[in-house]
Amino acid sequence: MTLDELQVGQGGRIALVGGEGALRRRLLDMGLTPRTYVKVRKVAPMGDPIELTLRGYELTIRLEDAKNIRMGEVDA
Amino acid sequence: MIIALLGNPNAGKTTLFNALTGSNQHVGNFPGVTVEKKEGQIKGAPDFTLVDLPGIYSLSPYTAEEVVTRDFLLDQHPSAVINIVDATNIERNLYLTVQLMELGVPVVVALNMMDEVRANGDSIDVRVLSKGLGLRVVPISASKAEGVDALLEQVRALAEQGDRSKALDLCTGEVHKAIHSVAHIIEDHAQAAGLPMRYAATKVVEGDEPTLAQLQLHEAEKDIIHHIVEDMEKNLGTDREAALADMRYAFIEELCFKAVHRSGHSKEQERSERIDRVLTHKVWAIPIFLAVMVAVFVLTFGVIGAALSDWFSMGIDGLTGLLDQGLTALHINQAIHSLLIEGVCAGVGSVLSFLPTIVVLFFFLSILEDSGYMARVAFVMDKLLRKIGLSGRSFVPMLIGFGCSVPAVMATRTLASERDRRMTILLIPFMSCSAKLPIYSLITAAFFPRHAGLVMSGLYVLGILCGILYGLLLKKLFFKGKPVPFVMELPAYRFPSPKTVLLHCWEKAKDFLVKAFTIIFMASIVIWILQSFDLRLMMVSNSADSMLADIGRLLAPVFAPLGFGDWISATALVTGLTAKEAVVSTLAVLVSGGDVAALPSILASLYTPLEGLAFVCFTLLYMPCVATMAAVRREVGAGRALVYMLTQTAVAWVVGCLVFQVGSLLL
Numbered sequence: 001m002t003l004d005e006l007q008v009g010q011g012g013r014i015a016l017v018g019g020e021g022a023l024r025r026r027l028l029d030m031g032l033t034p035r036t037y038v039k040v041r042k043v044a045p046m047g048d049p050i051e052l053t054l055r056g057y058e059l060t061i062r063l064e065d066a067k068n069i070r071m072g073e074v075d076a
Numbered sequence: 077m078i079i080a081l082l083g084n085p086n087a088g089k090t091t092l093f094n095a096l097t098g099s100n101q102h103v104g105n106f107p108g109v110t111v112e113k114k115e116g117q118i119k120g121a122p123d124f125t126l127v128d129l130p131g132i133y134s135l136s137p138y139t140a141e142e143v144v145t146r147d148f149l150l151d152q153h154p155s156a157v158i159n160i161v162d163a164t165n166i167e168r169n170l171y172l173t174v175q176l177m178e179l180g181v182p183v184v185v186a187l188n189m190m191d192e193v194r195a196n197g198d199s200i201d202v203r204v205l206s207k208g209l210g211l212r213v214v215p216i217s218a219s220k221a222e223g224v225d226a227l228l229e230q231v232r233a234l235a236e237q238g239d240r241s242k243a244l245d246l247c248t249g250e251v252h253k254a255i256h257s258v259a260h261i262i263e264d265h266a267q268a269a270g271l272p273m274r275y276a277a278t279k280v281v282e283g284d285e286p287t288l289a290q291l292q293l294h295e296a297e298k299d300i301i302h303h304i305v306e307d308m309e310k311n312l313g314t315d316r317e318a319a320l321a322d323m324r325y326a327f328i329e330e331l332c333f334k335a336v337h338r339s340g341h342s343k344e345q346e347r348s349e350r351i352d353r354v355l356t357h358k359v360w361a362i363p364i365f366l367a368v369m370v371a372v373f374v375l376t377f378g379v380i381g382a383a384l385s386d387w388f389s390m391g392i393d394g395l396t397g398l399l400d401q402g403l404t405a406l407h408i409n410q411a412i413h414s415l416l417i418e419g420v421c422a423g424v425g426s427v428l429s430f431l432p433t434i435v436v437l438f439f440f441l442s443i444l445e446d447s448g449y450m451a452r453v454a455f456v457m458d459k460l461l462r463k464i465g466l467s468g469r470s471f472v473p474m475l476i477g478f479g480c481s482v483p484a485v486m487a488t489r490t491l492a493s494e495r496d497r498r499m500t501i502l503l504i505p506f507m508s509c510s511a512k513l514p515i516y517s518l519i520t521a522a523f524f525p526r527h528a529g530l531v532m533s534g535l536y537v538l539g540i541l542c543g544i545l546y547g548l549l550l551k552k553l554f555f556k557g558k559p560v561p562f563v564m565e566l567p568a569y570r571f572p573s574p575k576t577v578l579l580h581c582w583e584k585a586k587d588f589l590v591k592a593f594t595i596i597f598m599a600s601i602v603i604w605i606l607q608s609f610d611l612r613l614m615m616v617s618n619s620a621d622s623m624l625a626d627i628g629r630l631l632a633p634v635f636a637p638l639g640f641g642d643w644i645s646a647t648a649l650v651t652g653l654t655a656k657e658a659v660v661s662t663l664a665v666l667v668s669g670g671d672v673a674a675l676p677s678i679l680a681s682l683y684t685p686l687e688g689l690a691f692v693c694f695t696l697l698y699m700p701c702v703a704t705m706a707a708v709r710r711e712v713g714a715g716r717a718l719v720y721m722l723t724q725t726a727v728a729w730v731v732g733c734l735v736f737q738v739g740s741l742l743l
Contacts, residue, residue: 017318022138023561028321029134030563031168034314036325042352045361046459051566055167058348058566060455062462065561 001074003038004050004066011039011053012074019068031055032069077235078152079124082145082176083160084169085131086448086567088188091576092160092218093128096228103583106144112489121228124235127154133168135175137286139560140494146286149181150271155235158227160186160218163193163200164342164568167328173209174246174324180272183211184230190215191222197339204335219573246327247278251319254281254308258301265291281305282320344568348448351569355449361456368444369475376437377479377510384432392428396421411615414608415601423600426655427592427703434483435585437476441487442580444472446572450490451564458562464547465555467492467562470500474543477507478536481700485707486584493560499550501708502720505700506543508536511656515695518660522676523688531689535696542697542731591706599702603654619665624650638694638729639687639736649694655701686743690736697728 006012014036017027031054032038041058042051049062081096083089093101097116106113114128129148130141137143149157159176161169176183185206193200206213212230216223247255259277266276269290279287280301293301305316312319355364375381396417403413444450450472458468469491477484484504488497516535520528606624608615616622628647635641635649644666652659660672667682668674679688699705699721709717 016314022136023563025134025136025138025317025321026561026563028318029136029171030565031171031325033322033325034318042356043358044356044455044458045358046456048459049455049562051356051455055165056342056345057165057168058568059563060451060458060566061561061563062458065563 001071002067003040003052003069003071004063006040006071006074008040008043010075011037013037013072014069015072016070017068018070019065023065024068027061027065027069030059032059035072077124077155078127079118079231079235080127080129080149080152080154080157081160082129082149082157082172083131083186084133084162084165084172084565086565087131087160087162087165087169088218089128089131089160091573092158092186092188092216092224093126094573094575094579095218095221095224096126099579099582103587106148111140111144111494118228121232124231126158127152132172134172135179137284139492143286149176149179154181156231157181157183158186158231159183160188163187163189163215164196164344166200166336167325167332170209170328170331171324173211174327177209177211177246178278179275182234184227184234185209185211185213186218186223186227187213187215188218191217191220192342192344196342196344198342199337201335201337205331208331208335247323248326250308250311251281251323254304257304261297261300262291262293265293265297268292278320281308281316283316342568344570348568352452352566356452356456361452365453365456368449369472372437372440372444373479376433376440381433381436384436385429388432389425389429392421392425396425411608414615415604418608419601419604420597423603423654424592424597426657427596430480430482430703431585431588431592433480434486434588435581437479437483438486438581438584439577441472441476441483442577443572445490446570446576448567448569451566454564455566464499464503464544465551466496466499466547467564469564470496470503473500474504474507477504477509479510481505481507481509481704482588482707483584485704485711486587488711492564495555495560498712498716499547499555501711502550502724503543503547505704505724506539506546506697508539508696509656509700511701512696514657514660515652516692518663518676518679519688519692522679523683523685531692535692538693538731539696542727546727587710591703591710595706595709596702599654603651607651625666634729635694635732637736638690638732639740640683640691645691649698652695653699653702655703656695659695686736686739689739690732693735694728694732697724697731699725699728 014032014034016034017024017032019027036054038052038054040050041053044050049060050066052059052061081089081093093114093116096118098119100119101114101116104113104115105111111130116126118124118126127148129145132142132145135142135146137146157176159173161173173183173185187200187202190200202213202215212234214223214227214230216227245252255274255277258280259273262276262280263273266273269276269292271287271290276287276291280291308319309315314322354360399421400417403416453472454468456468457471461468461470473484473487476487481504484507485501488500491497491500516532520531524531603624606627607619607622609623610616610621611623611626619625625643625647627650628643631646631650632641632643635646644663647666648659648662651662663679664672664675668678683691705717705721708720712720
């Protein structure tokens with residue numbers, strides 16, 4: 001399962017951050033590292049991007065980029 | 077002594093900068109890039125120059141801001157670095173701090189927003205944090221100017237002591253092993269390149285391209301390093317970049333576990349959540365955003381700005397009148413008289429009357445930005461702009477373009493990357509600015525009196541359509557490189573600091589004034605000379621004999637394929653470069669002897685409706701006025717600005733030509 005497949009309100013732990021180059025580095029720098037707990041807070045009115053909560057702050061990323069983040073255990 | 081100020085966006089960096097320097101600041105650019113560089117003397121410490129570095133999240137080498145910051149820290153050797161950290165969002169903020177530790181620069185951590193932390197019933201043990209980081213940590217509240225004196229004291233102590241931060245080992249296990257093995261290999265190279273050794277080793281393990289290039293390693297050494305890193309990756313089960321990011325965050329998590337005590341959800345976050353329930357609501361977000369923008373527009377261009385602008389131009393007219401009388405009374409040379417009144421006062425004056433509008437607009441914009449709403453706009457509108465390779469952040473500058481291109485171009489400063497900034501600046505002129513309205517009303521009154529509304533809205537749509545096509549083309553041809561990823565923080569809503577907002581307005585006003593009295597001043601004089609003299613440099617009484625008219629005649633054939641290849645319209649287009657409204661006044665002077673009321677009917681007898689349509693399409697799209705050109709030049713440099721203007725005019729020519737030729741075939 002990847003991060004873009006999570007429902008609004010659902011959270012889980014990151015297993016692996018894929019992708020490459022600037023995008024991947026930016027995701028890692030912003031704290032989306034393996035074992036971090038992230039929760040999907042909201043979807044933008046036009047269906048994309050999504051809003052996440054992690055490490056006590058809010059971050060928005062595009063669905064396309066969220067596909068690169070593989071999730072480990074996910075809340076039911 | 078140079079003191080650098082560094083921190084994440086939204087950590088309160090600007091507020092602290094303003095608190096430390098007062099209004100004593102100077103804005104420029106870092107050499108070679110359009111990254112803003114602000115400097116100021118610290119209040120009460122005249123020997124300290126504070127340099128405000130760009131707001132960044134990391135020292136990775138991907139954006140111009142990050143590279144500039146890295147280079148500054150490595151090359152300029154600041155005596156101390158103030159690293160401002162948002163205490164309410166401490167984990168992610170410390171990530172940059174940890175990278176500063178790796179760099180080995182002398183750092184004082186300014187732990188900002190401690191008042192909010194306390195109000196939430198949370199606490200941060202500053203001593204534990206300081207010990208864990210091996211850095212001086214000072215709790216402050218920049219918005220209330222609390223703790224600023226204590227911060228300065230620590231900065232002074234550190235700068236005078238001249239010591240580097242203690243080389244704290246924050247890495248453990250496999251990464252530690254790899255960094256130390258690599259350090260041995262690159263020791264000499266790091267010294268030769270003038271890089272701190274630990275930093276260089278960490279960057280090599282991370283696979284940082286600029287550092288690898290700087291070190292000039294031999295093939296054999298690269299080979300060994302490759303093996304060391306591969307071993308590390310195999311043992312950790314992850315790659316080098318993730319391993320290092322993970323290591324830094326693991327260090328931070330452990331430290332925060334010891335130093336930070338949270339009681340639960342913070343008040344600011346709860347408040348933000350409540351506000352967002354409305355402002356980023358599935359249905360209401362877009363209507364609310366549009367309502368906000370309409371309100372800003374009406375207030376800026378309609379109510380406050382317009383009234384101020386009127387007063388302002390009344391003041392300018394009054395001064396011009398006084399000067400006029402004075403010059404007449406003193407029997408000053410006729411040419412000089414005309415230069416001062418019709419050239420300088422009219423030219424600079426007409427542009428200066430924009431000043432109040434710009435200040436008012438930036439007043440609202442900086443409130444929207446500082447409160448955190450702009451990030452939500454980007455979140456809501458992102459999908460719309462993605463197709464042309466931009467992010468939601470570009471939406472607001474483009475929208476402002478419908479009012480006036482000058483503040484729109486100036487507003488691109490807040491965009492995340494140079495690529496986005498350039499592309500947005502290229503697209504802004506396609507959003508038809510309000511100064512073009514008089515031209516549209518003239519042409520519709522002359523040729524399409526019964527379909528005025530349709531033609532006018534059609535023009536706006538045409539501009540937007542051309543912008544979209546142009547954007548797609550730019551993305552395909554010139555901005556092929558991957559856009560900076562849209563990974564954006566949504567900061568907690570905060571009440572904007574009045575001081576920051578006012579200083580921001582003042583900065584923009586100053587910027588505009590400088591432009592008005594340099595480039596626009598010169599342009600006014602040039603246009604005046606062209607208008608008032610003929611080729612033998614004799615003053616002319618009939619503008620049809622002026623050099624400007626000659627230029628019009630010279631240019632006229634260029635417009636023949638567009639249907640209006642006569643010198644009058646060409647001349648009007650040239651004067652339109654000072655300000656778009658000038659097209660109307662020039663046409664009035666040349667066609668109807670200055671009588672604007674009679675102009676439409678005379679125009680209708682001189683040109684066909686199709687020629688009129690081609691003309692108005694060309695005016696919609698061709699190069700913007702001098703004030704905009706000056707703003708563009710300021711943002712992207714003179715060479716690029718020139719290319720932008722020429723391509724823009726080429727687009728206008730092609731569209732005008734298509735309108736006329738296709739129209740001729742159909743009619």
